[in-house]
Amino acid sequence: MKKGVIGGFLILLIGMASIFSCNRKTHGSLQTATTVNSKTSQKKPYLLLISLDGFRWDYLEKYKPPNLDAFVKEGVRSEALIPAYPTKTFPNHFSIVTGMYPDKHGILSNSFYSHDQEKLYDYKNVETATDGKFYKGSPIWLEANKANMVTASYFFVGSEADIQGIHPTYYHTYDSKVKKQERIAQAINWLELPEEKRPHLITMYFADMDNAGHDYGPGNEEKIKEALFELDSHLGQLFKGVAETGLPVNIMIVSDHGMVDLPASNIIPIDSIKNDSLYRTVDNGAMINIYPHKGVDTEALIHSFKRRNEHFEVYTPEDIPGFVNRPKSKDWGAIQLIPDYGYYFLPAKKKELMIQHNIKAIGVHGFEPKNKAMHGIFYAKGPAFKTAFTLPPMAIVHVFPLMCEVLGLPISKNIDGDLEVVKSVLK
Numbered sequence: 001m002k003k004g005v006i007g008g009f010l011i012l013l014i015g016m017a018s019i020f021s022c023n024r025k026t027h028g029s030l031q032t033a034t035t036v037n038s039k040t041s042q043k044k045p046y047l048l049l050i051s052l053d054g055f056r057w058d059y060l061e062k063y064k065p066p067n068l069d070a071f072v073k074e075g076v077r078s079e080a081l082i083p084a085y086p087t088k089t090f091p092n093h094f095s096i097v098t099g100m101y102p103d104k105h106g107i108l109s110n111s112f113y114s115h116d117q118e119k120l121y122d123y124k125n126v127e128t129a130t131d132g133k134f135y136k137g138s139p140i141w142l143e144a145n146k147a148n149m150v151t152a153s154y155f156f157v158g159s160e161a162d163i164q165g166i167h168p169t170y171y172h173t174y175d176s177k178v179k180k181q182e183r184i185a186q187a188i189n190w191l192e193l194p195e196e197k198r199p200h201l202i203t204m205y206f207a208d209m210d211n212a213g214h215d216y217g218p219g220n221e222e223k224i225k226e227a228l229f230e231l232d233s234h235l236g237q238l239f240k241g242v243a244e245t246g247l248p249v250n251i252m253i254v255s256d257h258g259m260v261d262l263p264a265s266n267i268i269p270i271d272s273i274k275n276d277s278l279y280r281t282v283d284n285g286a287m288i289n290i291y292p293h294k295g296v297d298t299e300a301l302i303h304s305f306k307r308r309n310e311h312f313e314v315y316t317p318e319d320i321p322g323f324v325n326r327p328k329s330k331d332w333g334a335i336q337l338i339p340d341y342g343y344y345f346l347p348a349k350k351k352e353l354m355i356q357h358n359i360k361a362i363g364v365h366g367f368e369p370k371n372k373a374m375h376g377i378f379y380a381k382g383p384a385f386k387t388a389f390t391l392p393p394m395a396i397v398h399v400f401p402l403m404c405e406v407l408g409l410p411i412s413k414n415i416d417g418d419l420e421v422v423k424s425v426l427k
Contacts, residue, residue, distance in 0.1 A: 033166050036196050038148035044408045045384060046249040048187065048242065049140075049203045051096070051156060052231070053089060054210025054365070055255035056218060057081070057375040063225050065232035067239060068379070071253070073388060075381025076425040080393040083257045085322040086287045086366045087374040089210070090123045092256035092396055093157035097203070098137035099400030099417030103327045106136035107158075109284045109366075112331050113291050120282065132162040140400060141168040143409050144201045152190045154183045156203035169199060180206065180234040188241040191249065201407060206231060213259035217361035218373070250382030250406050254399060260373040261361040262344050268310055269348035273337065282333065285344050286366025288312075289333035298334045305335065311343045322368035324395070324416070341367055386427055398422045 034041075057080040060068055083092045084101050088110045091102040098105045110123045114134060121128045128134060139158055141151040145166055152170040153159035155178075159171045170190065172178075183204060190199050212227035242249050273288060274281045279301065280291040290305075292298050305314040315336045317327045322338075339345060344364045354362070367374055378394060384406045397417035404411045405419055405426065 033169050034145045034148050034150055035169055036148075037150050037198070037200065041147055041149040041200060042195050044147075044149065044200050045382075045406055046191070046200050046247055047202070047403060047406050048249055048251045049096075049156070049201070049403065050235075050238075050251065050253045051093060051203070051205045052209055052253060052255045052377070053205065053207045054213045054257065054259055054363075055377050056209075056213070056258035056373065057377055059209070059224070059228060060377070062221075063228050065228050067232045067236035068253075071235075071239065071251075071381055072379050075251075075379060075387065076385045076389040076391070077380070078378040078391040078394045078422075080372070080375035081254060081378040081399075082369050082375055082393050082395045084324075084396055085369055086284060087257040087369060088284060088286075088366050089256050090129075090157055092376075093205075094135065094137070094139070095396050096254055096256070096399050097139040097141070097156070097158060097403075099397050099412065099415035100137045101324060101397060101416050103323070103325060103329050103332075104137065104414075104416065106134060106329070106331075108329065108331055109282075109287065109289075111282050111284055112289060113280060113282055113333065115330055130160045130162070132164065135161050135163045137415075138412060139163060140403050140407075140409075141201060141203070142166055143404060143412065144407060145169075147409055149201065149407070149409075150197060150199045151201040151203075152187075152199035153203040154186060155205040157205070159203065168201075168203070176207065180208075180231075181237075184234060184238045184241060187238065188245065191242065191245045191247055201403075209255070210259075213363035213365075215362065217261040217363040218259045219261045219361060248383045250384045251380065252399070252403065252406075253377065253379040254396075255376030256396075257365045257376055258372075258374045259363040259365050260342065260367070260371070262342070262364045263361050264351050264354035264359065266311075266343045267346045267348075267351040267354075268312060268339055268343055269351065270345040271348045272310075273345065279335075280333075283345055284366055285346065285364055286339060288337035288345055290335035290337065291333045292335070302335060305337060312337050312339045312345075314338075322370070341371055380425060384426055386425060389425055391422065391425060394422055402426075 084095045090110045091107045094107045102108045144151045151168040153168040155174050208227050208231040216223040270283050282289040317332050398421045401411045401417045401419040402422045
C-alpha cells in the first residue's frame with residue numbers, strides 16, 4: 001500500500017476516533033435516532049445533566065468540596081431534591097428524565113414483577129434493564145430526538161434500553177470499571193464534534209457517593225469526605241474542560257436519593273419472610289413486594305404477616321403511605337412490607353458478617369421521602385440560570401420540564417412535573 005493511501009486511511013481512523021472516542025463500548029443509536037442536528041437544533045442551547053448517585057442533600061454544606069462549592073455559589077440550587085418513593089436508584093433516575101412518578105413511568109423500584117412482561121425486572125439483569133418494553137413515558141433524549149437534536153449519554157439509567165425503539169445518538173454500555181477520567185474525556189470530545197454532529201444534550205452518571213455511602217454509612221465522615229473530594233476533583237476537571245470549549249453549556253447536577261446508617265442490629269432477615277410455595281417475594285430492602293400465587297388467600301397472608309411484629313408494617317397499595325399519588329399499577333404486588341425507619345430487610349448472612357467483622361454500620365436508602373436523610377441535590381449553572389439563587393426543596397419530577405425549557409423543547413402534557421414550580425431559577 002502506498003504511503004499516501006496509508007496516511008489517508010490513518011487520518012480517516014483518527015477522525016472516526018474523535019467522534020466516537022477510543023472507548024470500544026460506545027454505540028451509535030438505532031436507525032430511527034437523530035444523527036445530525038437540524039438547522040433549528042444547531043441554534044439551541046447545550047445541556048449537560050450530571051447524576052451523582054447517593055449524594056445526600058447536606059454533604060455540600062458539611063464538607064465544602066471546593067469545585068462543587070464554587071459551582072453552587074455561581075449558580076442556582078434547591079435546598080434539597082425530594083425523591084420519589086421508594087427512594088431507590090432506577091425509579092428516581094427515570095423520574096428525573098421523564099418528569100413522571102414511578103407508578104406512571106413503570107420502573108417501580110430497582111426490582112419488581114411485571115405482569116405485562118410476565119417476568120421479574122431486575123436492574124442488575126442486563127436483559128431486563130435494557131429492555132425498552134419495561135419503560136413508559138418519554139425520556140428527555142426521546143423528546144430531543146423528536147426535535148431532530150443529537151443526544152449523548154454516559155451510563156444514565158434507561159439510556160441503554162431501546163425505549164420506543166430509540167437510544168440516545170451516542171451511548172455506552174454500563175461498566176463500573178470505566179474510570180472517571182475516561183468519561184470526562186468523552187463528554188469533552190462530544191462537545192468538540194462538528195456542529196451538525198455535536199450533542200446538545202449529554203447525560204452522565206457517577207456512583208462514587210452511593211458506593212461510599214453503602215460501604216461505610218453516611219456517619220463515617222472520614223470515608224464520605226474522602227470519596228467526595230476525589231469525585232469533586234474530577235468534576236473540577238469536567239467543569240474546566242467544558243469551559244474551554246467556549247460553548248454556552250448549561251450544567252445541571254442532581255442526585256436520586258440520600259442515605260442513612262444501618263447498624264447490624266436493625267437488619268430484618270429476609271430469609272424469614274420468603275415462602276415460594278405461597279407467594280413471590282421481591283426484595284428492595286426498604287419495601288418488600290409480595291405477589292401471592294393464584295388461589296392463595298391474600299387476607300390470610302396479611303394477617304399472618306401482621307402477627308409477626310418484627311419492626312415492619314403490612315400494607316396494601318390502597319393504604320400504603322409515602323406516595324404523592326395513590327399507586328395504581330398491579331406490579332406493586334398485593335402486599336407491601338415496610339420496615340420501620342432505620343430498619344432494613346437483608347439476608348441473615350449479611351447481618352452475621354457485619355457482626356463477625358465488627359462493622360458498625362452500612363448505608364441504605366429506599367425509605368419514605370418524608371425522612372430528610374433520603375433527600376438529594378439539585379444544582380445548576382450556565383447562561384440560562386441566575387446566579388446565587390436558592391429554591392426551597394423541590395420534587396424530583398420538576399427537573400424534566402426545566403430541562404425541556406432550557407433546551408427549547410415542548411413540555412409533555414402527561415407528566416407529573418410542573419415548570420411553574422422551578423422556572424424562577426431561570427434568567
